[in-house]
Amino acid sequence: MADFDAIVVGSGCAGPVAAYELARGGKSVLIVERGNFPGAKNMSGGRLYAHSLRQVFPDFTSSAPLERRITRERISLLAPDSCVTIEASDQAMRTERGESYSVLRARFDPWLAERAEEAGAEAIAGIAVESLLKDGSRVSGVRAGDDEITADVVILADGVNSLLSAQAVGAPRPAPNQVAVGVKQVVELPAQVISDRFQVADESEGAAWLFVGDATHGRVGGGFLYTNRDTISVGLVATVADLVKADTPVYQMLEDFKNHPALAPVLAGGKVVEHSGHLVAEGGFDAMPPLVADGVLLAGENAMMCVNAGYTVRGMDLAIAAGMHAGQAAKAALDAGDTSAEGLAGYKRALQDSFVLKDLRTLRRFPAFMEHTSRMFDTYPELAGAVMRELFLVDGRPVRPLRKAVMPILRRVGLGHLASDALRGVRAL
Numbered sequence: 001m002a003d004f005d006a007i008v009v010g011s012g013c014a015g016p017v018a019a020y021e022l023a024r025g026g027k028s029v030l031i032v033e034r035g036n037f038p039g040a041k042n043m044s045g046g047r048l049y050a051h052s053l054r055q056v057f058p059d060f061t062s063s064a065p066l067e068r069r070i071t072r073e074r075i076s077l078l079a080p081d082s083c084v085t086i087e088a089s090d091q092a093m094r095t096e097r098g099e100s101y102s103v104l105r106a107r108f109d110p111w112l113a114e115r116a117e118e119a120g121a122e123a124i125a126g127i128a129v130e131s132l133l134k135d136g137s138r139v140s141g142v143r144a145g146d147d148e149i150t151a152d153v154v155i156l157a158d159g160v161n162s163l164l165s166a167q168a169v170g171a172p173r174p175a176p177n178q179v180a181v182g183v184k185q186v187v188e189l190p191a192q193v194i195s196d197r198f199q200v201a202d203e204s205e206g207a208a209w210l211f212v213g214d215a216t217h218g219r220v221g222g223g224f225l226y227t228n229r230d231t232i233s234v235g236l237v238a239t240v241a242d243l244v245k246a247d248t249p250v251y252q253m254l255e256d257f258k259n260h261p262a263l264a265p266v267l268a269g270g271k272v273v274e275h276s277g278h279l280v281a282e283g284g285f286d287a288m289p290p291l292v293a294d295g296v297l298l299a300g301e302n303a304m305m306c307v308n309a310g311y312t313v314r315g316m317d318l319a320i321a322a323g324m325h326a327g328q329a330a331k332a333a334l335d336a337g338d339t340s341a342e343g344l345a346g347y348k349r350a351l352q353d354s355f356v357l358k359d360l361r362t363l364r365r366f367p368a369f370m371e372h373t374s375r376m377f378d379t380y381p382e383l384a385g386a387v388m389r390e391l392f393l394v395d396g397r398p399v400r401p402l403r404k405a406v407m408p409i410l411r412r413v414g415l416g417h418l419a420s421d422a423l424r425g426v427r428a429l
C-alpha cells in the first residue's frame, strides 16, 4: 500500500488547490515544496484574475491577502524619448466579471497553502523533489533527499522550467523562444501617495500598467507596473531567445526602465524593498507537453499554461483552475481505483471544456506573432511618439494638414509592413 493517496509537488498556485480538492474529498495528500515556505521562491507581476479562485473559495475576499483591486488600466508604447498611453477605467472592473487584484506571492502563496492544510493536506517545505519513483513506466512516488515516498497518483505543480516533467511525460526542455526572463522590484511608498499618483479613490483600488518598447530596450517582451497597498511592483519580461542578442543585461534594462521620464515620477521617493527574478512560460498551446501519464498529472506552468496576449499576462488564474481540475480528476480516479493514464483522462477533458485550454488555443498564434514582429518593440513605439509630436508640438510654424505630417512617418515604416503586421496581429488575437 502507498504512503499517500496523492503527492503534490510544488506549493505555488496550482499545487495547493489540487491538494485542497483531494483533502476535502477525504484523500490523504502530501504537498512537497522546495522553498523554505510556500511563495519563498515564487514571483509574478502580479495581477490575479479572480474568477478561478472564486470558484474554489467563494468567500476568498474575506481572508486572502489581496493588495488592491485593479480599477484602472494603462497600456503604453514606450520609446526612449516618448510614451504614448491608452488609459481605461470602467465601472465593470468593480463587478464580479471584472474582478482582479494585485497580489504579492510571498503573502498570497502561504494563504493558499493554509487552505489545503486546513482541509487536511500534509505539507513539507524546504525539500526539493529530485526525481520520480517509477514502477515500470508508471509514476509511483517521489524521491526527496534520502526519502522515498509513494502515492497512487502524483500531481506535478512545480512550475515553469520543471525538472520532473521530462521524467513524467517525456516533456522536452523549453526552447529559448518558449521562456522569458522576468525581473521585478517592489518599491515602497505611502499608500496615499500611490493612490494620488494613480488617481484612485483609496488604497482598496489600484492600477495595472503594461509597456511595450523601450522597457526591454526594443527586445521581445514588455514592462509592467502594478500598485499594491503600500508598494509598487515594477518589472519587465524579455524572451530568452531575443535577450541573448541584447547588448544590455536585463537588470540594467530594469534600471533604465525605472528611470524613463514616464516612470520616474511615479516611483520618485520610493525605496526598493524586494528584488526578484523568475522564468515565465511563453510557448503557449503549441508547446504544451502531454498532461497525463500513468500515475501522474501536470498542472500549471510546467505544462506552459500561461497566456501573454500583450495587454494581459495570465498564469495564476490558469494554474488555479488546472489545480482544481487536477485535484478533482485525481480524486475521481482514486475512487474508481484506476489511476492509469486512462483513469486520469477526465483531467484533460475537464481542461478542454474550461477556459484554460480554450484560451490557450485561441491565443496560440500570439507567441509567434511577438517573436516575428520585432517592429512592435522598437519601430511602432517610436512611430506613435512621432505622430503625437506632430499633433501636440506648437511652435509658431504653419500647421501642416495631419495627413501630410503623418504620411512621411508611416512611409518610413513602410505601408506594406504596417498593413501586414496589423493583419497578423488581429489574426493572432
Ligand SMILES: Cc1cc2nc3c(=O)[nH]c(=O)nc-3n(C[C@H](O)[C@H](O)[C@H](O)COP(=O)(O)OP(=O)(O)OC[C@H]3O[C@@H](n4cnc5c(N)ncnc54)[C@H](O)[C@@H]3O)c2cc1C
Residues within 6 Å of the ligand: 009, 010, 011, 012, 013, 014, 015, 032, 033, 034, 035, 038, 039, 041, 042, 043, 044, 045, 046, 047, 048, 049, 127, 128, 129, 130, 157, 158, 159, 160, 163, 164, 181, 182, 183, 184, 235, 236, 237, 278, 279, 280, 299, 300, 301, 302, 305, 306, 313, 314, 315, 316, 317, 319
Ligand atoms: C515576471 C513575471 C510576471 C508575471 N505576471 C503575472 C501576472 O501579472 N498575472 C498572472 O496571472 N501571472 C503572471 N505570471 C505568471 C505566474 O506567476 C505563473 O503562471 C504562476 O505562478 C504559475 O503557477 P504554478 O502553480 O504553475 O507555478 P508556481 O507558482 O511557479 O509554483 C511552482 C512551485 O513549485 C515549487 N517547486 C519547483 N520545483 C520543485 C521541486 N522539484 N520540488 C518541490 N517543489 C518544487 C516552486 O518552488 C514553486 O513554489 C508572471 C510570471 C513572471 C515570472
